[in-house]
Amino acid sequence: MVSFLAWKNLRRSASRTVLLIAGVSIAGALLFNMSMLAEGLETSFEAVLGRLGYEVRVVLRGTLPFEAEALMPAAAQTAVSIAAHPSVAWAAPVLATNIYVLTPHDRATAFALGLKPELAGVVSITHGIPGRGLIINPELAHALQIGPGDVVRLATSVNPQIGTAERTSVATVDALGEYVFDLRSQRTLALPFEELAALLELRQGQASFIVVKLKDGAGPDAVVQWIETTFPALDAFSIPDLVSRVRGQLTYFNHFAAILSAVSVLVAVLLIGAVLTLAVGERLGEAAALRALGLRRRRLVLLVFLEGAVVAVVSAPLALLLGAALSQPLDAILRSSPGLPQDLHFFVLTPQAAIRTVILLLLTATIGGLYPAWVAGRLNIATTLHQEIQ
């Protein structure tokens, strides 16, 4: 009976209920968005890192994990030593540098990766067959109008006085591929590690960093520990380490999400609270009559809470739909900022985010219902009847 009454009460002031549901839905949508934002970047970052195909990244001690400016001496030998660890499947040095790519008519800079065969997984080939030549990404192909089969020259520097390339070598484009961790609009190419090392005139097995693939079932922590004690000049990061490093830089988004979540919850609580309080106030006479007819105090309180809950329950799917729809343009806005990996998303729709939103909305309705429910529960039947008849 109480649910029947709650439903009827909400329908009775339809325009008010519609406004209420609209308000709570929008607040809920914002809540959902913030819930997505709070973890989205981290989740997405983790997913991107997870697709790289390795678990541990080893860099020179003191350098940041994503900025390989300094070269690691004797990285090839170090990789061999690391690969000997029983938990390690393989360890491969990687060279990463900026390079010039020259065609007879044009020139562009590109981010060059020198990869060992083990790391073939970081690029997914879309055209052509990889060999000893270059695998270029679509941005680079587009910039220079080149594709598989074309021959280009690579140079590590250009003389600023006369504008000619220095230390050049000739290379063939073998294939076109997408890089897992490409920055948006970044031009990238990969070539065999040894080729890039030769071009850079590195003869002592230097590398920018080493990546380590673990055997199935092996945990990264022990290996990370072992690498850091065995090679004091090196830092090792597991994927979770990397994520937690990035987390520090994401505090802004987390706090932003927390503040806006709090604001949306507050708005929803106030909205539900105000509407229910006024609704209860308007209906005190009816409430007293219902009590006189035999409705228990608890049931009357339940009725008030139920009205809030119905609003939350009706608003929840709307909030989720609206939130999911809104997250797309919001994500697009943030993703347009420069220097971000292509596959990185700020808003990630996870079931947890949805569940959290629904729970928070129900909680909101309950908190919003507290005061009006207290008013209804405290209602003195005789006094109210007396006042209402005046």
Next chain:
Amino acid sequence: MILMNEPIVQITEATRTYHLDGTAISALRGVTMEVRQEEFISIAGPSGSGKSTLLHLMGGVDLPTTGEVRLFGNVTHRLTDRTLSNLRLLRVGFIFQRFFLLPMLTVEENVLLPMLEAGLQAQRRGERLEDLLSYVGLAHRRRHLPGQLSGGEMQRAAIARALANRPHLLLADEPTGEVDQQTGQQIGRLLQRINGEGVAIVLVTHNPELAALASTRLTMRDGLLS
């Protein structure tokens, strides 16, 4: 169990004092009375003499400040809200001057409400609803909202609702206060009929014609019965 001839309501030395901004208002100043089964009592008296207050005590809607009210053998101020509410739901029917029908519910929904709360089976609910609506002569208006009814019709709907769970006691507080004389007479006849079927009635009214229907006629003055 109610034994034959045992009073339904027994009020002993009941007082009721309201405190308003520091001043005490004695609405009832020691009332002792009984309501027996099938009895029809009318209470008259000037405004503010405590009639409504007395009715509220009888219905377990309010509690005495001192003294005691026994409702179907139970001392009201010793009951939990649950038991007291149940007594009201199942044994007592209330009719108010202002009807207090729920405006968003149709006539039949209003009448069904106490049966739903009492958990009556759907079939018995349906049967009883039919009986009640034709009893008060509102079968043709069942789907209408209270706002669409006349005062007399609203009052009859309220009576049907008060009878929904077959109470033993019907409490009516100026049920004809807001209707014209002719409609008032109609309602009086209806109450008489209800009483004839064994329901005890306490009727607060200023209307001497209506009061004349009662078997016992009481008058209140200054919080005391005379």
Next chain:
Amino acid sequence: MQVPRPRLILLAVLVLSLVPTATAGRSPDQPLFEIGLSRRTAERLGLSVGDVIEVSADPSMAQSRRARVTMVWSPPEHPADVARGDLVIRFHLPDLQSLLQQPDTVDRIVVRLLDPTRASWLRDDLNALGRGYDAYTAADLARITSRTFRVITQFHRAIALITLLASGIFLITIMALKFTEMRKEIGALRIVGIAKETIAFTVLGIAAGAAIAGTAVGLALGAVLAWGINAYYQPLFHTHLRFAVITPQALWIVAALAVLLGLAAGAAVSVRLLRQHPLEQVGR
């Protein structure tokens, strides 16, 4: 010249391999470098002016040089770097080149023009030479480095829009509720014979009053929140940059919107109220 790196050279390598030294010093005969530390660097490493440390481009401290801190300064902060917390050391150019063993190598060259208005002309000329470098005017650079912030601003605008929508609905609902609460009184006023216009104006007046009062409270809350945000983030990121600023523009937008919404709600409600029959309003 080296290939331009996507970022300015970061001296993180150097900084983290700094070793405060008193006893060490591989080449005591070489003159001391003079270096400047950013305030954050000095705080992080516990150094102050006069301290002598050892610096090297190599984590193993090979080819290290001794350097004296001659200055601790606060570099102008760019919002983009705030969260990164980079440590910065300033060298004399030849010192750094010799430390890196890259003589006559720089990351960029800055050019001061006699006639600053010709900057873009010079940029185009330099780029046309195609010498393997890119030239930018200061305005270009400002635009490029602020791109992230334009994105964030856009994002904030979008969120603000949603928040405004939610709070607009909130405002209208509250206003509508407030006035439906007054329905009986208004009905009574009309029965007494007060003109519709008078009532409509009264309703609008009350709505505007409530909206203005609410806006004032809201702005005060906003100011407190902004203050709290700055008080929290400035020490967190060791910066004097302000994270939340109440601009006059924001102030006006908020105030105007709140008052307009309040008035709109008042208008909507008074239309509804005046359409109803007064007898219905007082209830029979």
